[in-house]
Amino acid sequence: MKTTKIIQLLKETDSIGLNTTVNIKGWVRTKRGNNNVAFINVNDGSIVHGIQVVIDVPNFNEDTLKSITTGACISVDGTLVASMGKGQGVEIQAQHIEILGLADPQTYPLQKKGHSMEFLRSIAHLRPRTNYFSCVLRLRHAMAFAIHQYFNDKGFVYLHTPIITSSDCEGAGEMFHVTTLDISNPPRTAEGDVDYKQDFFGRHTSLTVSGQLNGELGAMALGNIYTFGPTFRAENSNTPRHLAEFWMIEPEMAFYDLDDNMELAEDFIKHCVRYALEHNIDDLQFLNDLFDKELINRLKSVLDVNFVRLPYTEAIDILSKSGQKFDYPVSWGIDLQSEHERYLVEQHFKKPVILIDYPKEIKAFYMKQNDDGKTVRAMDVLFPKIGEIIGGSQREESLEKLMNVIHERKMNEQELWWYLDTRKFGTAPHSGFGLGFERLLLFITGMSNIRDVIPFPRTPQNAEF
Ligand code: 4AD
Numbered sequence: 001m002k003t004t005k006i007i008q009l010l011k012e013t014d015s016i017g018l019n020t021t022v023n024i025k026g027w028v029r030t031k032r033g034n035n036n037v038a039f040i041n042v043n044d045g046s047i048v049h050g051i052q053v054v055i056d057v058p059n060f061n062e063d064t065l066k067s068i069t070t071g072a073c074i075s076v077d078g079t080l081v082a083s084m085g086k087g088q089g090v091e092i093q094a095q096h097i098e099i100l101g102l103a104d105p106q107t108y109p110l111q112k113k114g115h116s117m118e119f120l121r122s123i124a125h126l127r128p129r130t131n132y133f134s135c136v137l138r139l140r141h142a143m144a145f146a147i148h149q150y151f152n153d154k155g156f157v158y159l160h161t162p163i164i165t166s167s168d169c170e171g172a173g174e175m176f177h178v179t180t181l182d183i184s185n186p187p188r189t190a191e192g193d194v195d196y197k198q199d200f201f202g203r204h205t206s207l208t209v210s211g212q213l214n215g216e217l218g219a220m221a222l223g224n225i226y227t228f229g230p231t232f233r234a235e236n237s238n239t240p241r242h243l244a245e246f247w248m249i250e251p252e253m254a255f256y257d258l259d260d261n262m263e264l265a266e267d268f269i270k271h272c273v274r275y276a277l278e279h280n281i282d283d284l285q286f287l288n289d290l291f292d293k294e295l296i297n298r299l300k301s302v303l304d305v306n307f308v309r310l311p312y313t314e315a316i317d318i319l320s321k322s323g324q325k326f327d328y329p330v331s332w333g334i335d336l337q338s339e340h341e342r343y344l345v346e347q348h349f350k351k352p353v354i355l356i357d358y359p360k361e362i363k364a365f366y367m368k369q370n371d372d373g374k375t376v377r378a379m380d381v382l383f384p385k386i387g388e389i390i391g392g393s394q395r396e397e398s399l400e401k402l403m404n405v406i407h408e409r410k411m412n413e414q415e416l417w418w419y420l421d422t423r424k425f426g427t428a429p430h431s432g433f434g435l436g437f438e439r440l441l442l443f444i445t446g447m448s449n450i451r452d453v454i455p456f457p458r459t460p461q462n463a464e465f
């Protein structure tokens with residue numbers, strides 16, 4: 001018999017028809033009952049809800065029933081019937097049960113409900129079997145799909161930028177090295193430095209921190225492109241908002257100025273939020289009821305408002321006059337900390353804020369310089385509970401101005417010759433931004449730790465599974 005997914009049994013009951021014989025396969029969540037009747041809740045991952053399987057105990061082999069324990073995988077043939085139990089429309093009256101995989105109750109770690117997030121992280125290989133994590137993973141999938149759909153519908157080209165790179169886009173020096181050299185005994189130059197000419201690529205390489213520089217090359221030919229891939233940062237930040245391996249979406253648009261860039265960023269995030277509310281309401285409702293009673297309201301509230309657009313200088317003014325005591329003191333020129341960002345978003349404006357025109361010293365080399373000589377056309381989108389969710393800018397299209405910064409920062413212009421070529425040959429105004437996929441998911445799911453919105457988190461001292 002063909003297996004039916006539980007989501008179909010629950011959502012398409014009418015077209016399947018009551019009293020039809022069906023087969024389901026899934027994992028046992030709970031089992032209870034007595035000598036006459038037993039109830040098994042089975043979940044197959046297609047939806048947060050399980051389906052109840054009802055068993056007339058005397059009709060089944062005792063040993064088989066005994067070995068159906070929490071975590072076991074079973075295949076059930078039975079009749080789809082209306083449920084007597086409250087809160088569920090249908091259940092399955094079992095005719096035949098096959099055990100596909102046992103789960104020893106002595107050692108299966110997910111016996112009871114209500115495990116802590118910390119504990120679940122230590123069993124990342126099994127946590128997708130919890131309701132909470134399956135909701136997050138379905139939402140993660142839905143958001144990836146919504147993102148591709150959004151850009152495809154707008155005519156953007158999905159550009160695959162390299163993961164192994166020889167340039168440090170953000171200039172922060174937080175890159176993981178990629179090498180096949182014997183690190184305990186690397187070849188040396190006459191000066192005693194490691195001789196990367198003998199390395200696999202004949203040069204020093206790293207894992208990318210951002211696809212942007214390559215993305216710009218694409219935009220200067222295709223018009224509008226986006227990247228969506230893994231990025232890596234070796235910053236030793238053990239915070240609930242940082243991963244060493246995270247996914248980033250980076251659109252890059254020819255002929256966009258900063259206003260166009262902000263408009264796109266706002267519309268894009270709203271599309272993602274709307275998509276989740278329209279397509280994944282079961283998952284959101286579950287997370288809302290169990291973890292975060294404000295989740296659905298918060299998601300809806302973002303759709304209703306226009307994001308604030310605020311120059312950095314005015315933000316500093318607001319923070320200075322706030323009377324608030326911050327851990328990091330506020331003055332013009334500082335890189336805003338999450339406490340500052342969250343004050344602006346959560347207390348002052350009570351809606352998302354796009355901060356623009358940051359001091360040039362705290363931003364990357366490629367940003368377009370303002371005429372004031374002090375600030376650049378940067379934009380950070382700040383969100384409630386999260387802080388920075390997007391970082392982007394208009395790019396400096398003038399070769400001369402870009403070269404000045406490269407010299408000021410003592411960067412190696414030879415290594416960027418290909419990037420600089422775009423400013424030599426048919427340069428054009430252009431803009432782009434990067435959305436941290438997991439930061440978006442923090443907002444969408446209401447989770448408070450970024451380790452809980454990615455299947456297998458990579459953080460300092462942790463790369464198991
Ligand atoms: O602000 P960032 O560093 O910007 C860039 O990399 C630009 N090249 C993007 C562009 O203009 N194309 O990073 C962009 C976003 C941040 O706003 C944040 O959401 C996320 O990436 N991000 C991280 N997410 C998780 N863990 C980390 N360690 C992150 N670092 C940045």
Ligand code: MG
Pocket residue numbers: 380388390391
């Ligand atoms: Mg940033």
